[in-house]
Amino acid sequence: MFDPFDPLDPLDPLSIEACFPGAITGQAEVTCPHCNAIFTVPVRDPLGEESYRCQMCGGGLHVDWGNDTVTQL
Secondary structure, eight states: OOOOTTOOOOOOOOOOOOOSSSTTTTTEEEEEETTEEEEEEOOSSTEEHHHEOOOOOOOEEEEEETEEEEEEE
């Protein structure tokens, strides 16, 4: 039975987590393939592809959110 006060209840709508990048905040963390730095990028299309510049080394990277891959440019 659903218990609204049980924080671990799987039917609690607040415990359901979105499962795609940037679902809640519009941002996601990526790891630079050049220098392995981790930084936050904006996500405009959680199933599309986007290109960014690393905030540490300036290297270009391409993210395919649908396939969950990060590659060098």
